[in-house]
Amino acid sequence: MADNKIRKTVKKALAAGLTAAMLLAPIQSFAADGEGTDKAKALAEAIVREDAKTIKDHELVAENDAIALYLYEPTLSLIVRDKKTGAIMESTVGESDGTLNATWENFIKSGIGFDILNNVNEERTDLISAQADIDVVKKADGFSAAVNLTKYQISFVLNVTLLEDGIEVEIPGDSIVEEQDQVTLGNVFVYPFLGYTYADERDGYMLMPDGNGALIYLEDNDGRFTSPLNLKVWGDNAGVDESYVLSLFWEEYQTVNDAEPVLAPVFGMVHTDSRMAVLGIIEEGAEDARISAYPNGAVTNYNWVVPRFTLRRIYKQLMSKEGTSAVQLQEAKRAQCDIKLRYVFASGEDADYAGLAVKYREYLLENLSAKEDKFRIRLDFLGTDRENGMIFKKPVVMTTTDNIRDIYADLKEANVTDIFSIYKGWQDGGIWSMPISKYKADSKIGGTSALTKLIKESKEEGIELYLYQDALRANPDTVNTTFNVIKKLDESVYEENTYKEIYESFRFQTPDQAVKKLNESLKSYGKKGVDSLALTGITNHLYSYNYNGKQYNRTENLQIFSEALESAAQDFHLAMEQPISCYWNLADSIVGMPVNTSSYIFTDEEVPFLSIALKGVIPMYADYTNFEANKSEYFLQLVETGIYPSFYLTWEDPVDLLYTNSADLYTSRYGVYKNEIIEYYTLLKEVSDATAGAVITDREKTADNVAVVTYSNGVKVYVNYNEQPVTCDGIALDAMSYQLVGR
Known part of the structure; x- marks a missing residue:
């Protein structure tokens, strides 16, 4: 058969x-x-026929109406059983295939794994190899385990608690004790094999938080992968990671693109054959975590996805100003955070990526109030930039306040009235004059009074006009950056290279300095009645750093930025550029929401995981349509995801920017995009009006490449991505088209 x-x-x-x-x-x-x-x-x-007290030597420790939790104490291994279907997910491998060495044999059988730092040497280990002494205390809703890795004299506490639809796993930071100075915890892998499968024995996929969402199928890769896919939660660490330029790759015309951001610390495993799925959500410790997917062939013949928490790392310490010599050192301070995850399970019809996205939305709404999600088209403007003159830099004026007023009036005649705008380069000195500490507009766009008047008039017309501010970076060509900027852990000054002609690099302010400058600007805005800001920099960057001979980590950085944004949100409307998930509750909208993924070779399918979770919860605006190569497909993706369209506009021809740092803005003139803006507005507003007030309850991609999105108000959106007409559910769809059903 x-x-x-x-x-x-x-x-x-x-x-x-x-x-x-x-x-x-x-x-x-x-x-x-x-x-x-x-x-x-x-x-x-993978299916247990009836309720049991023991499954594969694991004893029942807690259960509710939905799931049962089983524990094997010697390795803290878990089995989770769906009581409705009998399907189970295991967290360790019982019997391996015999292809692994002793280190990996023990690792796959252990509930928790580790990288131990012994001075500057890193050693992979686990509860078995580390000769762990484990003392388990069972509770009504789970258990607590005191763990002592006797081989390394490191101890900690693991708490596992049964929830209504999942489990919570926690290692409190203050429970970790390292008895030897140079023998410490580097990385911690929490239940790395939960939901694992072997080769292509099972049907399903792994869910990764790359961009909007990516799937890796549980199929036989036939040795295609030799390493895992590693995604850095909440981005690079400027204090450790190297600054780099995108470079040519393989052939002259092929370039390596920026990776899409990891905004949400989530991952998943879906077993479509037994109809059981799990979503992992990192609740604490995400600031120093990575999520890794190991398709079969990458180290082992198993498929597994795991969060890796970095508590300490090894770095190079420069021994000379020239950087010609260096020694390796451990970070002086362990990350002062708890490790905490929630695993949410789904079964039956909900056991797919769409069902997990719905679960994630329900999780978010426990602590996040839904924002008004009214359709608006995003029209951003560039005010001024700078180019080199004979002696001094001279302004390049692209869009004045009068130009913006004329654009709004022109679009109003075409019934384009629901507009959200971000004004970039409005400040004195142009777009790269950073940091901003005072509300002072460039005279070339009309000056401060003209900008204040435009903001007031726009608000009266129902247009949301936000001022753009990078609250993180400092331009060494416009301000003194001798002090109050970060050094990397190796004590070299961090520089973000632009590889542009005018301003060659930027520096990152220390968190305290960034917040100080932000607060100064907020006070200045408030005096003029300006209350809408589009923030970037601090919204999506966290870093370890050296300052005055003392090391600081991302946990401390996160606390400072969180408090500053929370304070700002009390008096200002904040749009945030690609904000990390812990700031979503403070943002009125998300700017630059990824529509696609990074297109890594691991990815078998792109899925709109984040947009399913966030549609109807917070307005999402896409990257600029100007720069999309396949605009027909991109437009359909906006229809499908519910992400709102964005355009980056100038009044003048962008050829004027050729010798500025904005030279990559090669197509932006309003006159060129006017008709496209009107078309996008008319069509996408119709879709938005049909789904207003609703959330996405399901999304599936049919065999004939049609996406079907179902909303809670009964509306279905059919999107045909084919170059030829197709019929789906009896609905005839033209090539590269969409239809709304059930309005």
Whole structure:
């Protein structure tokens, strides 16, 4: 019997409401037929026929109406059982395939893994290899384990708590004790194999937070991968990571693009055959975490996705100003954060990426109030930049306040009235004059009074006009950066290279200095009645750094920025550029929401995970349409995701920017984009009006490449990405088109 018949039979049986016990017999008969044996056997072993006190030597420790939690104390291994379907997910490998060395054999059988730093040497270990002494105390809703890694004299406490639809796992930071100065915890891997599968024995995929969302199928990779996909949660660490330029790769015309950001600290594993899925959410410790996906072939023959928490790292300390010699050192201070994750499980029809996105939205709404999600088209403007003159730099004026007023009036005649704008380069000295500490507009755009008048008039017209401010960077060509900028851990001054002609690099302010300058600017804005800011820099950067001989880490950085943004949000409307998830509750809108992924070779399918979770919760604005190569497909993606369109505009021809740092703004003239703006506004507003006040409840991609998005008000959006017409659910769709059903 073919594998696809096995899958269809299993799905049909589960959909009909059959119990796990009723389902097991036909699965075993498939194995008896001799065809699809491995898949049938693997699936049979993943379904427990009836309630049990013990599963694979794991004892029941807690349960509720939805799930049951089982524990194997010697390795702190877990098994989670879906009580409705009988499907289980395991956190460790019982018997390996015999292809691994002793280090990996023990690692895959351990509930927690570690990288131990012994002076400047790193050693991968686990509870077995580290000769852990484990004392478990069972509770009504889980257990607590006091763990002592006797080989390294390191101890900590692990708490696992059963929740309504999942479990919470925590290692309190203050419970970690390192008895030797140079033998410390580097990385901690928390239940790395939870939901693992072997090769292509199971059907499903791993969910990764790359851009909007990416899937990696659980298929036989035939040795295609030799290393994992590592995603840095909340971006690079400027105090440790190297600054680099995007470079040519392989061929002259192929370039390496910037990776899409990881805004949300989430990951998942979906077993489509047993219809069980898990979403991992990093609740604490995300500032020093990575999420790694290991498809089979990458180190082992298993498929697994894991969060890795970095508590300390090894770095190079420069020994000379020239940087010709260096020594390796450990970070002096361990990251002062708790390690805390929530694993949320889904089953049946909800056991897919869309169901997990809905679960994530429910999780977010526990601490985040939904913002007004009214459709607006985003029209950003560049005021001024600078180019070199004979002696001094001279202004390049692109869009004045009068120009913006004329654009608004022109669009109003075409019934384009719902507008959200960000004004960049408004400040004295142009767009790269940073930091801003005073509300003073460039005279070339009309001056401060003219800008204040425009903001007031726009508000009266119902237009949201925000002033752009990078609250992190300092330009060494416009301000003194001898002090109050960060040094990397190796004590070299951090410089962000631009590889442009006018301003070659920027520096990062220390968190205290960045907040000081931000607060000075806020006070100045308030005096003039300006209350809408579009912030960047501090919204998506965290860093370790050296200052006055003392090291600071990202946890301390996060606390300072969080407090500053929380204070600012009390008096100002804040739009944030690609904000990390812990700031979402403070933002009125998210600017630069990724529509796609980074297109890594690991990715088998791009999915709108984040936009499913956030649609109807907070307004999302896409990257600029100006620079999209395939505008037809991009427009359809905006229809599908509910992300609002964005344009970057100038009144003058962008050819004038050729010798400025904004030279990459090669197409922006309003006259060129006017008709496209009107078309995007008219069509996308119609979609938004049909789904207003609703959230996305489901999304699926059919076999014939049609995306079907279902909203809570009953509206369905059908998007045909094919170059030819197709019919889906009886609905005829033209090539590269969409339809709204159920309005």
